[in-house]
Amino acid sequence: MENCLFCKFVNREYKTDIVFENDDFIMFKDINPVAKNHFLAVPKRHFKYLAEMTEDDANMLGRIMKKISELKDLLGLENGYRLVINQGDDAGQTVPHLHIHVLSGQKMEWHPA
Ligand code: AMP
Ligand code: ZN
Numbered sequence: 001m002e003n004c005l006f007c008k009f010v011n012r013e014y015k016t017d018i019v020f021e022n023d024d025f026i027m028f029k030d031i032n033p034v035a036k037n038h039f040l041a042v043p044k045r046h047f048k049y050l051a052e053m054t055e056d057d058a059n060m061l062g063r064i065m066k067k068i069s070e071l072k073d074l075l076g077l078e079n080g081y082r083l084v085i086n087q088g089d090d091a092g093q094t095v096p097h098l099h100i101h102v103l104s105g106q107k108m109e110w111h112p113a
Helices: 005-010 055-070
Strands: 018-021 025-029 037-043 081-084 100-104
Touching: 005 025, 005 037, 025 055, 037 055, 055 100
Parallel strands: none
Antiparallel strands: 018 025, 025 037, 037 100, 081 100
């Protein structure tokens, strides 16, 4: 996908510090962290909305979440963590390439609105 920041990270057109990568996704630190640890898990395949997923994409997303849960030390998940997927304007999605925010390393409030 042209002019997509996260595709450029995936295909190494732009550099970012990738902390984990496999066939499905890359992970790197969010540039504007909202928790002590704030990583982004970015599927290698470009799509914006969960609603666009094929069955294969859904399986891929399941594998990504399983893998995230296994990266306990790397992501600092030992005391709990939060996964967030912002979808569309009301949620404040700013990058039109689906990504999972992984937040950890501190107690978190719950105030979505
Ligand atoms: P969202 O608002 O859910 O679409 O999330 C996009 C996230 O991408 C935000 O948390 C931004 O801080 C993050 N972000 C934007 N540009 C970069 C970048 N160059 N490197 C790392 N994270 C970024
Ligand atoms: Zn993209």
